[in-house]
Amino acid sequence: MNKISGVRRVVGAVLIKDLRIEVRSRVVTNQVLPFAGLIMIMFAFALDNDDVLQRVAGGLIWLATMFSLVVIVQRSFAIDTSDGALDLLRVAGVDLSAVFLGKAIALTMQLLVLDVVLVAAAFLLYQVQVSAVGFVLLVTCVIFATTGLGFVGTLYGGLTAGAKGRETLLPLLLLPVMAPVLIAATRATEAAFGSGGAVTSEGWAWVGLLAVFAAVFGLGGTLAFGPLIDE
Amino acid sequence: MTNGKLINGKLINGKIVDFADVVIVYDNFPAIAGATFTVASGEIVLLQGPNGAGKTTLLRACAGLLPITRGTANVLGCDLRSDRFAVRSRVGLLGHANGLYQDLTVLENMLFWSRLVGATRSDIDQAMSAIGLASRLSQTRVAHLSAGQRRRCALATLIVRRAQLWLLDEPHAGLDAQGRDELDRTLRTARDSGATIIFASHEIERARSLATRSLTVAGGVVTST
Numbered sequence: 001m002n003k004i005s006g007v008r009r010v011v012g013a014v015l016i017k018d019l020r021i022e023v024r025s026r027v028v029t030n031q032v033l034p035f036a037g038l039i040m041i042m043f044a045f046a047l048d049n050d051d052v053l054q055r056v057a058g059g060l061i062w063l064a065t066m067f068s069l070v071v072i073v074q075r076s077f078a079i080d081t082s083d084g085a086l087d088l089l090r091v092a093g094v095d096l097s098a099v100f101l102g103k104a105i106a107l108t109m110q111l112l113v114l115d116v117v118l119v120a121a122a123f124l125l126y127q128v129q130v131s132a133v134g135f136v137l138l139v140t141c142v143i144f145a146t147t148g149l150g151f152v153g154t155l156y157g158g159l160t161a162g163a164k165g166r167e168t169l170l171p172l173l174l175l176p177v178m179a180p181v182l183i184a185a186t187r188a189t190e191a192a193f194g195s196g197g198a199v200t201s202e203g204w205a206w207v208g209l210l211a212v213f214a215a216v217f218g219l220g221g222t223l224a225f226g227p228l229i230d231e
Numbered sequence: 232m233t234n235g236k237l238i239n240g241k242l243i244n245g246k247i248v249d250f251a252d253v254v255i256v257y258d259n260f261p262a263i264a265g266a267t268f269t270v271a272s273g274e275i276v277l278l279q280g281p282n283g284a285g286k287t288t289l290l291r292a293c294a295g296l297l298p299i300t301r302g303t304a305n306v307l308g309c310d311l312r313s314d315r316f317a318v319r320s321r322v323g324l325l326g327h328a329n330g331l332y333q334d335l336t337v338l339e340n341m342l343f344w345s346r347l348v349g350a351t352r353s354d355i356d357q358a359m360s361a362i363g364l365a366s367r368l369s370q371t372r373v374a375h376l377s378a379g380q381r382r383r384c385a386l387a388t389l390i391v392r393r394a395q396l397w398l399l400d401e402p403h404a405g406l407d408a409q410g411r412d413e414l415d416r417t418l419r420t421a422r423d424s425g426a427t428i429i430f431a432s433h434e435i436e437r438a439r440s441l442a443t444r445s446l447t448v449a450g451g452v453v454t455s456t
């Protein structure tokens with residue numbers, strides 16, 4: 001019981017700390033959101049065809065999410081390493097699994113905000129449409145996909161936090177691992193939008209894959225984060 | 232009858248640190264090549280020696296961050312060879328970095344560390360009072376503090392964490408004369424409150440006036456001075 005309340009306490013402290021720093025520094029709102037928006041606009045310029053844009057809107061949303069994730073993860077760990085706080089968390093004997101969960105939840109919440117903006121941008125720029133059932137699928141897909149990305153981003157962010165050349169190492173390691181999320185989330189989003197004649201019911205199997213991905217990296221990250229940081 | 236006292240249920244024979252023939256091999260290099268020394272409760276011990284002598288390695292080993300290759304090492308009653316993780320929650324290590332979040336205020340940093348260890352708001356108030364951090368600074372972002380104020384804020388987190396052994400690596404570095412005087416006062420206050428302190432410093436004159444005893448580290452070997 002004490003162990004559980006201790007984990008809750010650390011998760012809460014790390015979550016509040018990360019979100020408070022983001023609210024105060026506004027890196028996500030002032031830098032990452034415009035960056036993701038620019039990706040969406042640049043694709044619109046590059047493809048310049050409404051039919052094609054509507055067909056690939058799902059993929060573009062998730063590509064923009066993943067590129068932005070790399071930036072957010074680097075920022076998330078930079079605040080812990082810039083003045084040696086991550087090292088002190090180790091020394092303090094704090095449960096690093098709880099630190100992982102706190103950081104992953106904070107990252108997921110930031111990604112959710114980002115995805116709401118990106119989906120809204122897709123409606124505005126690409127004129128995609130969604131039915132009521134498709135909307136439920138879309139929301140479910142966003143929740144599971146961002147949760148999985150939050151876990152995997154935090155795990156790999158911790159892995160590269162103390163490494164030399166982490167700015168380039170992180171995307172090299174992270175992007176291939178996120179490929180299953182990109183594929184599954186894109187297919188589910190296309191099903192929600194009805195892109196290319198896709199049917200909404202086809203999307204649920206992909207959402208299942210996203211849930212499995214989130215569960216695997218949630219459990220794996222909770223177990224592996226402490227030893228990874230400690231080494 | 233053994234002389235000693237109980238700390239967290241473990242008998243400490245007056246020795247907070249007890250190293251015997253300790254060898255630490257780090258990246259295939261014997262960073263510590265035979266350290267035998269003890270530190271008693273309430274001492275302020277200076278580690279002196281040239282750069283690369285092994286002072287930082289020794290401090291990190293005492294904090295349970297490095298595995299002991301050979302010898303016996305006990306800190307606060309914990310055997311570092313069998314379980315070096317157990318000691319971590321009871322020691323406070325401050326290197327050149329302060330471990331503070333620049334975008335948070337002093338109070339928010341203190342609240343963060345206090346939540347991690349389950350300390351109360353009154354613990355924070357006591358720590359800030361003991362460290363001489365004026366209440367007007369509590370709402371100031373760490374990024375806006377002077378180097379000395381940041382150092383004191385970092386030391387306050389050690390008090391909040393109730394660290395029994397303070398391990399400080401060059402605590403005077405980057406501080407002006409006033410900041411150094413304040414730091415020395417802080418460390419003496421902490422010692423008077425029951426903390427034991429081991430610190431490494433190149434500023435020998437100032438450090439000797441603060442320390443109750445000094446150890447020399449050279450080539451990974453520790454000798455009493």
